[in-house]
Amino acid sequence: MQRLLTDNIDRIKALCISHNVKSLFAFGSVCTDKFNDQSDIDLLISFYPMDYGDYADTYFDLADKFENLFNRSVDLVTDKSLSNPYFIDSVNRTKTLIYGA
Template sequence: MHIEKPQIEKIQQLCKKNRVKSLFAFGSVTRDDFDPSSDIDLVVDFNETDPFKYTDLYFEMKVRLEEIFKRQVDLLEERAIRNKFFREQLEKTKVKLYGY
């Protein structure tokens, strides 16, 4: 995986602060085809049910993650993934950064 230890430590602190239940990396950042032009694909699940707070947490995470990585982050919400094929592929390839 192409995420460095100092970045992981910052991500874990950010997750604690923003009520993250789990955060996983997937896509090219977990494979050998990752390059300087690649974005970072992540999937997040929050410990929050209030839709307004959830939305605030989501955008706060996205902005902060892009600051940590210094590149574009595609942040998917776990609960929004409906495509069965995509979910199966994600489950096979995702790498845990935080949570369970």
């Protein structure tokens, strides 16, 4: 896992707690040696149950906060949105737990 994540782990955990996150995984280039200054950060997220309206607000607020924290683009993918088996396989090959179970 890249230093960009490990150096900010306490802030990441605090954001997860304040945004009802059940689990957060990094995946893609941020978990490999292919990560560079132009790379975005791919995150796979699972939330605890919440109302739909709260879900949307929480998702977009958290995505914005992660982009501000890392000062780069963040792709925040929800576990419930995964359906393509090839993409799921790609995620599973590199994913690394950052927060939760």
